[in-house]
Amino acid sequence: MAILKLANIKKNFINGEVKEEILKGINLSLRKGEVTALRGASGSGKSTLLTIAAGLQPATSGKIIFEEQNIANMSSEQVRKIRASKFGFIFQFSHLIPFLTAEEQLMLMLEVSKSKLTKQQKKMEVNRLLNLVEMEHRKYAYPPSLSGGEKQRIAIARAIIHNPKVLFADEPTASLDSKRSRDIMKIIREITKTLNITTLLVTHDEDMLLFADQVIEMSDGQIIQSEDKQLNNDVVDLSV
Numbered sequence: 507m508a509i510l511k512l513a514n515i516k517k518n519f520i521n522g523e524v525k526e527e528i529l530k531g532i533n534l535s536l537r538k539g540e541v542t543a544l545r546g547a548s549g550s551g552k553s554t555l556l557t558i559a560a561g562l563q564p565a566t567s568g569k570i571i572f573e574e575q576n577i578a579n580m581s582s583e584q585v586r587k588i589r590a591s592k593f594g595f596i597f598q599f600s601h602l603i604p605f606l607t608a609e610e611q612l613m614l615m616l617e618v619s620k621s622k623l624t625k626q627q628k629k630m631e632v633n634r635l636l637n638l639v640e641m642e643h644r645k646y647a648y649p650p651s652l653s654g655g656e657k658q659r660i661a662i663a664r665a666i667i668h669n670p671k672v673l674f675a676d677e678p679t680a681s682l683d684s685k686r687s688r689d690i691m692k693i694i695r696e697i698t699k700t701l702n703i704t705t706l707l708v709t710h711d712e713d714m715l716l717f718a719d720q721v722i723e724m725s726d727g728q729i730i731q732s733e734d735k736q737l738n739n740d741v742v743d744l745s746v
């Protein structure tokens with residue numbers, strides 16, 4: 507089932523006197539429980555597309571249908587609310603708060619998103635999330651003592667703490683070595699399946715495409731290839 511649909515998305519930027527067409531009519535459907543990977547050369551428009559799909563910047567034209575509603579027509583306040591309650595974000599760097607332990611980072615997020623829970627319930631929720639990203643054993647650790655991959659796991663837990671419907675990740679493994687990158691992609695894939703969310707991620711790394719259900723290749727603001735593993739019945743081998 508498509509939860510997020512982009513229809514004929516165009517984006518122009520004005521650079522001085524020149525109008526540049528960065529996205530040239532993108533159509534894309536993201537389904538529940540699936541990871542969609544965006545790939546393509548630097549400057550092809552991947553991050554622009556991801557940020558538009560996530561309501562972080564407006565498109566010049568086109569529709570963004572999320573849960574049957576066109577976000578592109580909403581006020582910025584309405585979009586902000588959807589973003590805060592329904593979307594989660596992971597970036598290349600984890601952006602953790604250095605003076606809070608892993609557990610405290612997540613407790614802080616729960617104060618905001620699930621303030622009605624008791625402290626005990628919040629702690630249980632944090633434990634559940636740390637478990638999901640395989641980080642229970644590091645819950646009292648501060649970010650400077652965590653590896654890049656461990657930090658990114660905490661960032662993933664933080665991104666899904668409010669039970670978002672869609673997870674957006676712009677090059678979440680770009681600062682990691684290949685073993686850690688695979689571990690992180692595995693977790694992102696597992697979370698997508700277990701929680702039945704929808705994930706859109708950008709990656710430069712060919713190896714990471716293995717973990718995607720749908721691979722979209724962009725070039726110069728257009729989709730030049732789209733591979734749907736579910737429809738092809740390809741087996742995704744996660745034993746690597």
Ligand SMILES: Nc1ncnc2c1ncn2[C@@H]1O[C@H](COP(=O)(O)OP(=O)(O)OP(=O)(O)O)[C@@H](O)[C@H]1O
Nearest residue numbers: 519520521528546547548549550551552553554555
């Ligand atoms: N705010 C902006 N104003 C003007 N041009 C922009 C702006 N944001 C992006 N661009 C241009 O749009 C094009 C696509 O940028 P985008 O960041 O989407 O590429 P990308 O595919 O994510 O590249 P990379 O792989 O290097 O991250 C680039 O040529 C970039 O310079």
Ligand SMILES: [Mg+2]
Nearest residue numbers: 552553554708
């Ligand atoms: Mg980018």
